[in-house]
Amino acid sequence: MKNKKKQTFTREIFFAQVKNDYYSSLFTFFYSTMFVFLTIEQLIPAAIITFIALGIFIFGILQILNRKLTRSVSERLEIFKSGALVNQEDLTNLFKDVMNIPKQIFSLQSFLYTIAIFLLSLFYHYFPSINLDWRSTLLSYLACFFGIYICATGSLRCTEKICNRYAEEIVEKGINPDIINTKKNFGTSLSVKVIIEIIVPVIITNVLSFFVLLQGYKPINYRHFSPYMQIFRIITIASASLFITINVCFNFYKTIKNELNKLKVSVKEILKDSKSEKYTRTSLANEMDCNVYIMNQILRKFRYLVVKASQVGKNVLDTTNQLSIISTTLSKNSLEQSTDVKEILSTMEDSNSLSKNIANRILNVSEGAENTKKEIESSLELLKQNVLQFEQINVSNESIISGIKNLCSQIENIGDVVTLINNIADQTRIIAFNAELEAVSAGNEGKNFHIVATEIRRLATSTMNSIQEIQQFIQSIQEASRKLIDSSQNETSLIKEETELSHQLESHFDTIKDTSALTFIKANNISEIVDQQTSSFSQIVITLKQISSGIESFTVSTKTISDTAQKMKELSSVLDRL
Incomplete structure (x- = not known):
């Protein structure tokens, strides 16, 4: 029974989010603390409260919403796995719903986390053991906002990976080709990915750097720090921001590379064996996947032409053999x-x-x-x-x-x-x-x-x-x-x-x-x-x-x-x- 539960679409999505959210939340918490220099007395209650709230949020609110959002799709995917779902219209609708899940989760998670960090920032300001000033609270909120944005994009990548895997199976089974001609991609397009994973993080890190520099040597959390401590703080924040930027850029590079590898595999299949029935799987998530699908269609038609040409060649060979025998016999008879x-x-x-x-x-x-x-x-x-x-x-x-x-x-x-x-x-x-x-x-x-x-x-x-x-x-x-x-x-x-x-x-x-x-x-x-x-x-x-x-x-x-x-x-x- 456990294996069956683990294989459901809902559980896969949930556990992928849990892993991403915990790592992202851990990074976000320590990243935000660099902005406000929390003391040990402030750090311990802040960490306890943050991770308790995170646990309640993930295993409570997020799990309920996640189950509600994915339950219908998960049930239909189970029917699809059993082989009972064969109608092209049903497969097409299931494919669309699967490809919409990452966007819905990204939007829902971004909205919920934005509210959560807003409430958490207010808690940091009003909770007696923490009691941040408004300037520090604002910086903490901005840092947390960047963290939850990274968390949401990470969750988008995880859910897209799972949904793309199911989408590849559905596309391979057969969906309505008319919708592909109408809509070129069904996931997050490459242009949107560039905006989400490169442009927005760069803008946010620049805004955060601006606020850090704007604050300068003013008091932080009701305390004054030496210039060396301020420089160390700025360098640490800049290094963390640079690390995040490099990480998201590298993830985007991996995405492009994987899509290019699919095209490369398709071309290699054509060059390797023109009669092979093996096709590169694609989810139609973006423009590159759509190109892979088009390449598969070209490959399928090319192989059909090759098979037909081979059949024609065999028929011509048989006919010419018979024609050769007949012509030889006729030649002999005509001589006689x-x-x-x-x-x-x-x-x-x-x-x-x-x-x-x-x-x-x-x-x-x-x-x-x-x-x-x-x-x-x-x-x-x-x-x-x-x-x-x-x-x-x-x-x-x-x-x-x-x-x-x-x-x-x-x-x-x-x-x-x-x-x-x-x-x-x-x-x-x-x-x-x-x-x-x-x-x-x-x-x-x-x-x-x-x-x-x-x-x-x-x-x-x-x-x-x-x-x-x-x-x-x-x-x-x-x-x-x-x-x-x-x-x-x-x-x-x-x-x-x-x-x-x-x-x-x-x-x-x-x-x-x-x-x-x-x-x-x-x-x-x-x-x-x-x-x-x-x-x-x-x-x-x-x-x-x-x-x-x-x-x-x-x-x-x-x-x-x-x-x-x-x-x-x-x-x-x-x-x-x-």
Whole structure:
């Protein structure tokens, strides 16, 4: 229970005041006695009465007022210590109340001590055992006033130290930042401290020195002193005043030094570890503490930026690693695709040359069919003219048989050519099918190529169908030719049936003429198809060249991406080291 009582805010403030007040009162008493040269008979009752009154004042009046002044704040601080006080508004109000305590205690203590020393001075004048004259009473009052002022400033420092410690914890927990922007400090500002701790003590000591010199060698406490005693008295008082002035100045220097050390620690934390979450504690008591708070805010934002930069660096590093892998894979694939496209381009160029050869051969077939048609027409005319010329039937028949054999030979050649065309069309269809597959694997870049390959395969299939029809017609022609040969041979042996056979031959020649005409038309159609195929192949070759050029450009772009990814990787490493 004792430990808990000692840890309360009220008890801390009270015991800090007790210690300060006793030392200050002891100094004040002996300091005031130097002004009036109390005798032993006067000193003993004065000391007894003074310290009894001081005890009553401190442990009676001051303790009651202190408890009343700090009880509410002390209770809320206990709640804060337990962790139950988390609302920012409540924390802000508690912070303000804590920071107002030193000012309230300073004002209250200054007022009460002023009244107390006034009453004590009157007591020194009217108490029979002391009985000071009015001049000595006034000097004693002035000396005591300086003493109680030093006591009040000392009490202000003690209470500020305690309140600042609690304020640091509250600020660290989190208060409303808007009040910090509105009010820069919540304790005693540095300018007020300069006035309280330096300017006022200097003024009071000068005033006291003036009164001591003004009194000169006049009687003190109804007694006369030698010049040496007066000089000793003046030197002693001046030394004590100088000691007090140096002490308060040193305390002010320590205050400034402590605040500067806080700023120094904040800067060192930034330089030591930019990612550290450690911040310098501050109470916002004065301008320097406010600067520490601002430094903490800057440090917090700086560390946030550093962490974000580090995260961005890691993300960039991961992305660049993936980008590097992808670019390497794309580069490898593009090289393979470039090789494949070049092979396809070479194959298509060969196919284009082959298509041109097929076109030339089909042109020859067309010319042969045209010539065959003309010859058949001529033979048919001749056959009509020589129907009645029996003698010439045998010769004409032999000529016809020979012509038919030649025709069969030519038809067989045509069949070979058609077979060759059929094989070429089949190979073209397979190549077009493979090209479709390659276009599909190329994705969007091979979309146009896929359309062209599909059209080529469709044309190749159509060509094969037409060639099958041509083969059927060739078979029909060959069959008809064989029949014609048999018929002609029979006519040779059967002259009587020559006329009838001649009519049959005429009919057969009409069929051959029609077939030749049809062959001519089909050959022209095949020629047109082959021309279209050749044109398509040329367009495919141009497209493949463009694709090859695009793949080479893509390879260069991939290399550029890979180099850029490497640079980004180096940059992300720099960010990660921040």
